[in-house]
Amino acid sequence: MxxxxxxxxxxxxxxxxxxxxxxxxxxxxxxxxxxxxxxxxxxxxxxxxxxxxxxxxxxxxxxxxxxxxxxxxxxxxxxxxxxxxxxxxxxxxxxxxxxxxxxxxxxxxxxxxxxxxxxxxxxxxxxxxxxxxxxxxxxxxxxxxxxxxxxxxxxxxxxxxxxxxxxxxxxxxxxxxxxxxxxxxxxxxxxxxxxxATVRIGEDDKLDEEGDAEATEKARREREARAQALTLEMVGDLPFAEVKPPENVLFVCKLNPVTTDEDLELIFSRFGKILSCEVIRDKRTGDSLQYAFIEYEDQASCEQAYFKMQGVLIDDHRIHVDFSQSVSKLSDTWRTATNSKRRHGSGGFGGVSGLEKRRQYKVEGGERRDKYGMVYDEEELRRRHERDEKHREDEKRDRSRSRSPQRDRDYGSRDDRRGGRGDRGRASGSGRDRFDDRDRDRDRRGRRDDNYRRR
Known part of the structure; x- marks a missing residue:
């Protein structure tokens, strides 16, 4: 029972x-x-x-x-x-x-x-x-x-x-x-x-810290991503944890190994102006790794290429297109700026001023076709150029100096070493006078030795 x-x-x-x-x-x-x-x-x-x-x-x-x-x-x-x-x-x-x-x-x-x-x-x-x-x-x-x-x-x-x-x-x-x-x-x-009327918290009620499985997993992944980004910021790989990938760059993969940068740029250029197109290759062998990054001048062209080129056949390979999630170029720009500021004797770990704006800039006029980076204040950019120019002038003046004053004080001028010619040699005592003094010292030591032997 x-x-x-x-x-x-x-x-x-x-x-x-x-x-x-x-x-x-x-x-x-x-x-x-x-x-x-x-x-x-x-x-x-x-x-x-x-x-x-x-x-x-x-x-x-x-x-x-x-x-x-x-x-x-x-x-x-x-x-x-x-x-x-x-x-x-x-x-x-x-x-x-x-x-x-x-x-x-x-x-x-x-x-x-x-x-x-x-x-x-x-x-x-x-x-x-x-x-x-x-x-x-x-x-x-x-x-x-x-x-x-x-x-x-x-x-x-x-x-x-x-x-x-x-x-x-x-x-x-x-x-x-x-x-x-x-x-x-x-x-x-x-x-x-x-x-x-006696129900407190029903078994089906969702508490604040609980949610459906999909939302909980999404929140977990977001927390994990933030923690990883913060770690990269602390070790210096990212300018800041909240950096976002550019919105005008495409990631293209599943390429045929024979596809070149020029071929890919020609095919994708019909959607808009391309700032850079690079097939990533092995550093040692130079062989194609069968994926590439294509940077457009504007976001609209990038989006149009994404929708039109998905699954297109190029050199007998059906490619896959997605928006780039890489921030490596942004990090390179940040590190270059940071190192430059450190060489000038100012700044610190935080990088250059203006990075907190957390935005991407667009390259104007086709310049710097191989890079994209962060927005700087125009005023900050002007000050940077002035400091760079001043630094170059200081280095040029240093190179133009022919000798060190300390060396002149220790060893005398070039004219002094050549026998006492010149005003500087005559005023401070020439090298020839020094040689004469040494000869007199040797003569005195010799006479003392002779007198000692006679005794």
């Missing part, structure tokens, strides 16, 4: 212990049969201990009667509870033990009463429940659902923040006859207004 509970956390199959708790099993089976438990909430979850359900609305909610037995449903509120027999051999020894929640009878302290609420244990050896809850079954399938319920986030009253509910009940085997007046509904009833 088994019952399948379809819950929002997963399916749970319960085997009923009809030999040990026949009345408890009959009550549970018949309540399942009339769909009494449908949309009932799990309203008390204590981690690694147990969870409780079985009240269609939930205890304490407006309109709740804490649940009713099958006989109370059929015969009125006077039969809402019934006296249970707790079998002494049944213990809450293992996870997945199913038992009816009971209360002490007001008429007899030794009696315990049950209605519709039941408990499923989430841990082993819970002897605290022995004698307080009446065991009538055990879970045989659906322990993954028990794990999900066990991990549910709950408030301070142990109620899950996101609703966990019994969606449907299916009786797999029923050995009991139906009591008088029991009518099985032809289909699952819709939730009542009182039940709908």
């Amino acid at each position: 088994s019952v399948l509970l379809e819950t929002s956390a997963g399916d749970i199959v319960i085997d009923l212990l009809v030999d040990y708790a026949p009345k408890l099993c009959e009550n549970f089976l018949k309540l399942c049969k009339i769909k009494y438990y449908n949309f009932s909430p799990v309203y008390n979850v204590q981690k690694n201990f147990s969870f409780q359900t079985g009240d269609p609305i939930g205890p304490g909610a407006p309109g709740s009667d804490d649940g009713s037995s099958i006989w109370g449903v059929l015969n009125g509120p006077s039969k809402r509870t019934f006296v249970v027999d707790i079998h002494p051999k049944l213990k809450h020894a293992e996870r997945g033990t199913v038992s009816m929640a009971t209360i002490v009878s007001p008429r007899d302290p030794d009696e315990r009463l049950a209605g519709s609420q039941f408990i499923i244990t989430l841990g082993d050896d819970l002897d605290y429940l022995d004698g307080k809850a009446a065991i009538f079954g055990k879970v045989v399938e659906g322990f993954d659902a028990l794990e999900k319920i066990n991990d549910a986030f709950c408030d301070d009253k142990h109620k899950p923040m996101v609703d966990i509910r019994i969606k449907h009940t299916v009786i797999l085997d029923d050995p009991y006859d139906d009591p008088p007046g029991l009518v099985e509904p032809p289909e699952s009833p819709v939730p009542t207004p009182a039940q709908l």
Whole structure:
């Protein structure tokens, strides 16, 4: 005798212990049969201990009667509870033990009463429940659902923040006859207004941090791309993380190895003026790598070529065309500008002023056909040219100097070394005078040596 509970956390199959708790099993089976438990909430979850359900609305909610037995449903509120027999051999020894929640009878302290609420244990050896809850079954399938319920986030009253509910009940085997007046509904009833009023966060509700799989994957890829771009900016490969590829450059691939730059430019030039067309080749062998970059003067020509040339046959090869995603030339322009500024003794890691504009510029008049880069302020560009010109003039003056003043002070002028000719040599002491002084010193040392030998 088994019952399948379809819950929002997963399916749970319960085997009923009809030999040990026949009345408890009959009550549970018949309540399942009339769909009494449908949309009932799990309203008390204590981690690694147990969870409780079985009240269609939930205890304490407006309109709740804490649940009713099958006989109370059929015969009125006077039969809402019934006296249970707790079998002494049944213990809450293992996870997945199913038992009816009971209360002490007001008429007899030794009696315990049950209605519709039941408990499923989430841990082993819970002897605290022995004698307080009446065991009538055990879970045989659906322990993954028990794990999900066990991990549910709950408030301070142990109620899950996101609703966990019994969606449907299916009786797999029923050995009991139906009591008088029991009518099985032809289909699952819709939730009542009182039940709908107890919904907190529905299982189908999307939380802010959640979304559909496609949106979540897109957000993940965007975060990853931003992180990678920031890394490239930090190591100096990109001028800034938000740099975007140019919109006037096409990427063409699947080319025939024999296709040349001139052939490709001739074919694509019918859509507009081309600033550069380059088939990428192996540096060592010079062989074509079968892809190319084509830069147009304006974006409209680039877009037209993209739509018209997709899948066109060139040299027996059907090409593939896409918009370029490369920013390598932008990075080259930035690095060149940065290195130039460093050579002039100013600037730093941040690059030249004006890169924060984060836009591409268009080459005017066909100049610099092999490059495209970033926008600069005209004023900044003028200042750069003035600094470059001043730097070149300084270098020219340095080269025009024929000698160093320090060298002249140490060794004398060219005229001095040639024998004392010239005003500079005569004024400061010529090289010839120095030679005469050395000769006199040698003569004095020689006379001293002779006098020493005579003694």
